[in-house]
Amino acid sequence: MPSLLFICTANRIRSPLAAALLRRELDAAGCGHEWTIDSAGTWVESGRPAVSVALEVAARLGLDLAAHRARGVDEVDLSRFDLILTMERSHRDALRAEYPACRGRIVTLAEMATGYAFDIDDPPGHTLESVMRVARELQRLVGLAAVRIQENERS
Numbered sequence: 001m002p003s004l005l006f007i008c009t010a011n012r013i014r015s016p017l018a019a020a021l022l023r024r025e026l027d028a029a030g031c032g033h034e035w036t037i038d039s040a041g042t043w044v045e046s047g048r049p050a051v052s053v054a055l056e057v058a059a060r061l062g063l064d065l066a067a068h069r070a071r072g073v074d075e076v077d078l079s080r081f082d083l084i085l086t087m088e089r090s091h092r093d094a095l096r097a098e099y100p101a102c103r104g105r106i107v108t109l110a111e112m113a114t115g116y117a118f119d120i121d122d123p124p125g126h127t128l129e130s131v132m133r134v135a136r137e138l139q140r141l142v143g144l145a146a147v148r149i150q151e152n153e154r155s
Helices: 015-028 052-060 090-100 102-104 109-114 128-154
Strands: 003-008 038-041 083-085 105-109
Touching: 003 015, 003 090, 003 105, 015 038, 015 052, 015 128, 052 128, 083 090, 083 102, 083 109, 090 105, 102 105, 105 109, 109 128
Parallel strands: 003 038, 003 083, 083 105
Antiparallel strands: none
8 A cells, every 4th residue: 555644844734634645636636545644744743633723724625634743853763764755955855864774765746746846835824814824835736746656656
């Protein structure tokens, strides 16, 4: 079963949203049941729920993050994942240094989606508007990445 892990900082906005968006993309393609999709963070207060504004944005996008609880990358067995997608280049670089055995499987979401590495920054102030803007960017990038991921999986 193919597996993918999204990484952000606190695991309370970006990576859980990206995971939920990819689940929806794969379900729509009829192959969601074949995948393990998860998320984690690099600097986490474990067990915390998604930020309330992320819950609201998710609901507006038809997603449900109510059951999400933050966890750190150190709580996850990275070797279980075929692909690890980070929100920022600093996440990618730190994980590659800390987990050299996984180095070749760690890229930014932007790299996977577009071929170019750039950061998907934490939403400024965690306002409804900023989180919605980031969610829309995640939606765009996850949609592009889903196509590439499925193509890679088939080949």
